[in-house]
Amino acid sequence: MMIHEYLRTLISFVFVLGVLVTFHELGHYLAARWRGVHVEVFSLGFGPALFKWRDKSGTEWRICPIPLGGYVRPHGFDDPEDATEEQKAAWIPGRTFHDKSVWSRAIVILAGPVFNFILAFVLFVLLFATAGQPHVRNEVASVLPGSAAQNAALQKGDVILRIGTHDIAGVEDAQATVAQTPGQKTTLLVQRNGQSLEVPLTIGSTQDSRGGPARGLLGVVFAVEPGKALPLPQAVSAGAKATWNTVVQTLNGVWQIFSGQHTARDLGGPLKIAQLSGQVAQYGFASLLSFMALLSVNLGLINLFPVPLLDGGRLVFYAIEAIRGRPVSKRVQEVSFQTGFALLAGLFLFSTFNDLSSFGLFRWVATLAG
Template sequence: MPQVLRTPLAFALVLGVLVFIHELGHYLAARWRGVHVEIFSIGFGRPLLRWHDRVGTEWRLCILPLGGYVKPHGFEGPAEASAETQAKWIPGRTFHDKPVGSRAIVILAGPVFNFLLAIVLFAALFATVGRPSAAPLAGMPPVIGESVAGGAARAAGLLPGDRIERVGVTPTGSILDVQRTVSAAAGQRVEMQVLRAGHTLSVPLTVGGDKPGAGVIGVMFIAPPTRAMPVGQAIVAGVTETWSVAVQTLDGIWQMLTGRQSAAGLGGPLRIAQLSGQVAGLGFASLVSFIALLSINLGLINLFPIPVLDGGRLVFYGIEAVMGRPVPRPVQEYSFRAGFALIACLFLFVTFNDLSHLGLFSWVSHRVG
């Protein structure tokens, strides 16, 4: 499939699965706690499709696919709802009159379902195609398995099966050697010495990336053969893998916050779309693994204690449980405004990173120059 078609289709699949599972968690938890759900929407804006199920929930597929939402019945309290809205409330089925524990369960279920999705996907991969070897990169030979469309390696003519023996003047006996050398050569033109079918070749190549320490050539190396795991072991391994990825993600965020790592690597929807197309080109197993990784990230982000996110609402519910009364409405409103502003700034920042990564600003600068 051409890249121009694969990228949007893969992005729609990835985002659709993530959003649906997250909102399904909210939906099922609401049903469990006796809350009627008015709307289950995938996407925003004008509905392209809509229908009602047997319990009266309206399901929507909307024109803007960048997210989704579930609207519980009576989500707003009496202080915000009009008299007309209050007259339509179903006694005992509204969100706001449920105990704080039930409301917290409904909100928490979205991120929890994202983690469960990651566990299921990892377990399914480990039970069918096996778990990637845990061998350290320092001990694995740098033999190319796949090259990414549009990457520097494919443009230079590197092929699957090529073994990279030297990058510039640096010998590369392992995958780790290649990664270290390439990372430091962003934007530079180097001679790569590769072993192909018993013959040594010299291949000129311009390393991708425009920031120091961020050089890439767009290849996946061959890993040792894997064997399918028994289902029980695969489930345990799925839980372990999900926990490991979550810890590594939080550690990376902490390093950014403390200045030990650049935030230039943060990506948004454009970057996810680009990666979705690239990963889809590497096969179904790679795409499933990518969805699992993003699902963990989505679950973690939604648990951050920022108002307008699930984590922010959970903080309010925790305070309510301790104090015995809800947080004052003005405090909640100002907090939600501040949280919305923070999320908007973060969105603008990652979009700027995405456009920089795609080379838009360099292209504009070149054209203006």
């Protein structure tokens, strides 16, 4: 990889993550201001502040060197039992987080993920209103050398209508059908030069280098029809639909991992996101917007998972408090947060290990050792 590619990857990664984190934390910030909570700190990134300034409301804004997240610190966020006398003396009456109703606190926490969904929607609308909505057709644009498609003599322009006995509804349907049947002998019904033609085919197979299950592979590139800019009302409708579809697809992907349909080794971490950011950026700003929208939905959903330390975990505690009429015991919260920290740290290390494995680092180290 050339130096300019490294720079493109780094700049794209910082830009993408910076926008997503800014909007997420902006949701917390604006909701806190709306509910009458003073915000002490709004930080983009972690670590010592590179730049900081204080606005008229008393909020300190920071830009920090580690671009892996950010945070908003509401005034009086700590439980009164944990606060020192000095901290209590500095509290502004009526402006502390812990003094607000459980509903107000829940709104402040929920606003972060909600803003991620709003950002995804806005990005999709902007994309469709300017670049349009490209359509991928189940028409062969090219055949990969040595693939199952080449062995079956598929040609450019062939439209895949049926695989075996399954009528194909679109490209995603074709890809899913092929992926589930590695090595299977079947027939394709294609339309070629206006005529229907049955083609015998043995679906190819690819083995996950990280030990996952084999997946079927056809070996074609499907034709993409460039989109046309949509009128704003249609762009809004298409943006809402795209956001919802992304939510459904993301949850389906999570379910497939938990149900064993996909291996957890498919999980990617920050290094994978950085790599993809650089790769997507080379196809233009429209592609980068689409990628950011997908990531924004993922960030919103992940933060809603009921894991302590995440927004979803706090919302669970607030729901229990609303039902019981009193907060969850301090001991339960402490144990939950410790468990949540261990879980998130383990997930971070595991996903980073997956990233390094996919980059071939460990194979390279093994060759040096042996």
